Amino acid sequence: MVSSSSVPGTEPRKVTIHDVARSAGVSRQTVSRALNDKDEIDGTTKQRVLDAARALGYRPSRFARGLVRQDTTTIGLVIPDLLNPFFTEVAAAALEAARSRGWHVVVYDTADTAEEERGTLQVISSQVDAVVGYFSCPEDEVELFTRGMPVVLIGREHRTARFSSIRIDGEDGVHAAVAHLVARGHAQIGMLDHDGRAEPSIRREWFTAAATSHGLDAGMVVGADQSADGGGAALRTLLTTHPDITAVLTFNDIIAIGALREARRIGRSVPEELAVIGFDGLQLGAVVEPPLTSVALDTRKLGALAIEQVARLLTGVNPLAADDLVVRAELRLAGSA
Amino acid sequence: MVSSSSVPGTEPRKVTIHDVARSAGVSRQTVSRALNDKDEIDGTTKQRVLDAARALGYRPSRFARGLVRQDTTTIGLVIPDLLNPFFTEVAAAALEAARSRGWHVVVYDTADTAEEERGTLQVISSQVDAVVGYFSCPEDEVELFTRGMPVVLIGREHRTARFSSIRIDGEDGVHAAVAHLVARGHAQIGMLDHDGRAEPSIRREWFTAAATSHGLDAGMVVGADQSADGGGAALRTLLTTHPDITAVLTFNDIIAIGALREARRIGRSVPEELAVIGFDGLQLGAVVEPPLTSVALDTRKLGALAIEQVARLLTGVNPLAADDLVVRAELRLAGSA
DNA sequence: TTGAAAGCGTTACCAG
């Protein structure tokens, strides 16, 4: 697939520490000392070595160095789509948490395809010490490739989990959202769910439970494509079949933003004539008009928690139990509901 | 799930290929063969080795492996703020381009601080084969730490460049934007520039040139904080001092989106009473209402070009010249102007 | 089919 472009003879042999040593007329040891800023070296010698190194364009091999001093930790961060603001936020949070530990993070964007995901799995184990992220393929497969390497799944809404996984608990948040709407006098509440996956989302289940507990019809749900356009289209569909709906919850903020836009287009003012509540609490929700009310997730905590668990798994001390690997979503009021 | 003993000080010595070999009663290379799916091995032996490896929780050292077969390329991607949608898009593009080459990408988010940038520079050279990204510190410093490693700067709007750098050329795009506004009858056009850096931005220079060439007042410029709120505040300031302004260009889309929101708040309809044109052409511009007209950059091309140049630098064949390392911005009409 | 030996490029540990 990828042709390794190699013009014969152009490939310059890699300059090693040995070459520098010879060029500077010292031993490899001394070169190492000069380059690593050790004390036990004469100033003149050091300068001579440094000059030689520069002249030769020498760069130490990260592999050789890593082999001998086993102190660098690199984790692999696997996300389905960096352009999806939710994953962007999680990634940023994970990067920050990793950086504070001095870790390096290799990021893999699987483009939401099983193929890329598989490709990533194949290569990742030879590049990192642990994996954090999101996989949609069967856990067996993930386990197969990651071997004994620590794996922390983020926000995977699955029931079984052989790995550590950070669970997102939106039950209370969604309940609060529905309660809020009811308190505002809404009696017909719909939902724009996530389309695509086979089974109904767990977020929908939360909605169903909350609506039911308030004695509402929990059946006014349509699937939406995971995009703003998808949210708009879904809202249109929903209002066609259920014209008396006055409020909608959505699978996530992207869909909610699309619904917001659609509402404006069809002339229903928000929140007066249509209340909209998203899910995720993205920063993006603050730039739309009106600002989006959302069942908000603390994405920084999400990322930080994942990295924290990786750290524990890596050292083998006190890994967090499933009950502690939870991030709870909370209703965050803004202008749209 | 195997939990390694969680007693402090019990840090288990790393399992090496040697341990597996001994456990399976074979030599090290036989283990290597089994693990790497080579043909020259008996099925039974292979299974025995695999079992032993699994039982011991063996994972090959990526350093040792990398040392002996030098075939993996890892590049470092340095960005100021992953949460800034512009950099998100660039990062996604770079990831995609790197992935298509089978490269790994270590991402560093410098949080827009000189300190983190410096920290990154210190460690990056020992982790990657080349660097792509954005630095705000003096180029001398960058050079000092990156040694002879290929470095490609993205969209750095500086005049001097000792490294390869992808230049963003918005001159024609901004000219087209101003021409468009003039054609629509706008005679008072302001700009919301980027605040913060010392010198005026090059984007402002483009605006000045374009406005002047149309015989307009190019002096109606205020600085804006790089955020939606900043854009809103800046618009307010601008309209206070120049109430007759009917159109604004902005340093980037984030600021423009803030301006859009502010316009709605103060009751000026867009584009009828105030035309707004952003810069960058972010996907984000499509979800606001009205959709944002923008001098758009092809961020995918930006990322792809950077990776392409890294590839050439790495192999040493035909590196692109400065003239080819340019991404031109183009006016993309939408609803806001 | 398997094993012994020779590196890969670097740093750590002792000598001098």
Place this chain on the structure above:
DNA sequence: CTGGTAACGCTTTCAA
């Protein structure tokens, strides 16, 4: 302050 020598963990010859 400097230089041998021995790892580090793995893969690649080359023999057996």
